[in-house]
Amino acid sequence: MKLIIRFCIILVIVFLLSFSFLRKDIFLSSFLDFSNNLSVISGLVLKEVWVKGRRNLKEEEIINSLNIEIGDPILFIDLNKISYNLSNLKWVKNNKVFLNSTGKLEIEIEEYIPVATYETSKGNYLIDDHGNIIKSVNSNIFESLIKISGQNALNNMQEIREIVIETNNFSYSLKKIEHIGGRRWNTYFEEGFFAKLPEKDYKIALKKLANILSQYDIKTERLAFIDLRLLDRVSLKYKD
Numbered sequence: 148m149k150l151i152i153r154f155c156i157i158l159v160i161v162f163l164l165s166f167s168f169l170r171k172d173i174f175l176s177s178f179l180d181f182s183n184n185l186s187v188i189s190g191l192v193l194k195e196v197w198v199k200g201r202r203n204l205k206e207e208e209i210i211n212s213l214n215i216e217i218g219d220p221i222l223f224i225d226l227n228k229i230s231y232n233l234s235n236l237k238w239v240k241n242n243k244v245f246l247n248s249t250g251k252l253e254i255e256i257e258e259y260i261p262v263a264t265y266e267t268s269k270g271n272y273l274i275d276d277h278g279n280i281i282k283s284v285n286s287n288i289f290e291s292l293i294k295i296s297g298q299n300a301l302n303n304m305q306e307i308r309e310i311v312i313e314t315n316n317f318s319y320s321l322k323k324i325e326h327i328g329g330r331r332w333n334t335y336f337e338e339g340f341f342a343k344l345p346e347k348d349y350k351i352a353l354k355k356l357a358n359i360l361s362q363y364d365i366k367t368e369r370l371a372f373i374d375l376r377l378l379d380r381v382s383l384k385y386k387d
Contacts, residue, residue, distance in 0.1 A: 193219045194250035202258055204238040209254070212236060221250055229254075237282040240275075263307075264289055266296040278304040297326025306349070310334060313353040319360065319367070331376070340370040345378065352378060 194217065198209060212232040215224055226244045233242040233256065241257040259281045261273040273281040273289065278301035295307060307324055310332060314321040323335035331346040334353075344352045352375040359365070359373070359381065371384045 191221050191248070192250055193217055193221055193224060193246075193252060196252045196254070198254045198256065200256040200258065203261075204236060204256065204258060208236055209233070209256075215252075221246055221248070224252070261289060261292060263293045263295050265301060266294055274301065276304065276308065278302070293321055294323040295325075296323065297332075298329040300324075300326035306332070309350055310344075310353065313350055313357075317357055317360065333372075336367075338367045340367055341372045343372060343374045343376050345376045348378060355381070 193215060196213070196217075198206075201209070212235070213229055214232065215229070224246060226246060230242055230244045233239050233244070233254070238258045239256055240259045243255040245253040245255075247253075259273075259275045259279065261281055262276045263274055264284060265272045265274045265280065270283050271285070272283050273292075274295070275281060280301075293311065295301070300307070303326065310324055311321065314334065317336075320337040321334060322337045323341075325333045325335065327333055327343075332344045332349060333341050334344065335341040342352075342356050355378065356373060356375060360367075365383070366385075369385050371386045374382045374384070
């Protein structure tokens, strides 16, 4: 820190002396050259960059966004600009940037956590648990994530979360949740069948579905769907 203070004092003195004798354009060019050379001589340059929290974000994306190089004077590194550039990367939810006097730049990244893929006619997108779109993806990537589709589906993330929680207790694996007509849900399972849920009381319907699947010997490999839209009357449709 003392070294940086001395460095700044020298720069101020040089600034005042030079300003008195040089034209503005020549002065600025000379001043920058001098300060850069003095930074190198004093060792006040960028020596290393450390990144924490990166999981899905590619290294080259981070490097390209920084727009700095090892050996650059640390006094001219704009941390706010670096943070802004990082925030524009698709995976980055939050970031913190630190630079110390030894020339070490530390970057802490908090990435969005993908919980599902959102399927539309225009493409497939990774989303987080708040329904924020992270990035577009190929349909065969992140196959283990639940798929979500349908009109206004992402406006109802609370309902989606509740459906996922209810089906976590099933002995069957939830594969896809589809919003039908912007009103109600269909839930699709890895075992090849789906359930039609009512517009209201969908959590009650899912509990009822769990009881049906656990208490009765239903041949799910032949089952097409279970209709639970009317809670007092459940119907099963088998594949032809």
